[in-house]
Amino acid sequence: MLRDITLGQYYPAKSIIHQLDPRVKLVTTILYIISLFVAKGIAGYAVATVFLVMVVKMSKVPFRYITKGLKAVIMILMITVIFNLFMVNGEVELWRFGFLRITDKGLRTAVFMAIRLIYLIIGSSIMTLTTTPNDLTDGLEKLLGPLKKVRVPVHEIAMIMSIALRFIPILLEETDKIMKAQTARGADFESGNLIQKAKAMVPLLVPLFISAFRRANDLAMAMEARCYHGGDGRTKMKPLHYESRDKMAYGVSWGYLLLMAVLSFAQGFYGVMLL
Template identity: 85%
Template sequence: MIRDITLGQYYPAKSVIHQLDPRVKLVTTVIYVISLFVANGIVGYAVATLFLGVVIKLSKVPFKYITKGLKAIVLLLVLTAVFNLFLIDGEIVLWRWGIFRITDQGVRTAVFMAIRLIYLIIGSSVMTLTTTPNDLTDGLEKLLGPMKKIHVPVHEIAMMMSIALRFIPILLEETDKIMKAQIARGADFETGNLIQKAKAMVPLLVPLFISAFRRANDLAMAMEARCYHGGDGRTKMKPLHYESRDKTAYGVVWCYLAVMILVGRYFT
């Protein structure tokens, strides 16, 4: 159920991907997402698949574990696919029923969009699975560092993200627990129409919010007690340094993007 969401969960392992500087992984993820939108042909997607496959292989995270994250977006996937299928106009009509019709272009777009979405989720899952949330936010903080000059509270944003990531699994577990407790009191979260379902969420959401606030309060106190006072004068236990493997990785990634752009231009 909700435990299936792998996004934002770290999978401990010793691999090249795990050891990379988080900035490399963040930049790579962004580049990969861009590359997915550059690609618009079978060759392009083949290259993207190959790239993703190699990264997953190197990351030593079990493939099953990565794809578990997809379950959460099945509905979104089906919806986009359906919309594309029926709404995109094309030259060859494959099927027609009243006002509904499916065209070759529709099928093509639906398939590619679905692949994009799936790869996007898998790609970002690989990043979060191989990077501890702390590294991730450290990387983000460092990457966005220059924005401090225009008064963007980069450190605070990064800290908020890292805390959010730490508490996601805890709150998910808590949701599960409250849900079970209410089911034990005869609550029904599954049947009924949309309004009834929304109403049935109240006994779940109220306790969840209360608990989240209590936790936030406790945590703020615990952080203060440990002398947290913002980013000023703070040192790092794990400062970020680029190593040679990070430079190599950057090289590979930019090459990949170049290939994708070339493929997009000449192999459509």
């Protein structure tokens, strides 16, 4: 049951995308998100689609896995589409029922908005699916490095993030275990009304809290025993450094964003012709 939740959802595979430096993936994801907001016409979205399909293909992550992330936001997606569909006022009326009306402009905005949101989620899931949480925080720490100059505790933030991420599967497993142990003692987590269900959670939550604190204590002790004292002067076992493929990937990402910008600019010029 709980095993099926894919939080910090890394999908192990051997692909060029998996091998890329996490910084490249972070930056590319941000660039991709920007590009989606830059895009205006069909041409722009077509290029964004091609780019996304290529990356997905190269990552060797099954498509089923990627779309899993979409299920969580389907409600938001629906609401956005419906609002845009009925609220945006255009010139050509396509359908009317009482005060509800759909116009060409509304339809177009709704469709593009849906595509934009879906691509946004797929784009960022590709990053989390192909990067281990540790790599991700490493990359983030390195990217945010300059902020240290303005006294932002970048290393500590990254450490907190990686510990939190590391603990998600552990606590999930622990929850699963305690749930089973209490079920074996006749506990029932499923039936009953809301209050009964909430009460049934006590035998689960108390041990879980205790275990979380115990683990946190143990970890703090282990870190102290190894003389951990924060980021200053700390070296890494696997320092991040750019390979030629990373540089190429940067080139492709920036080139892509440039292309999107040009397309959007051209759209501004020729307007309706490109839709």
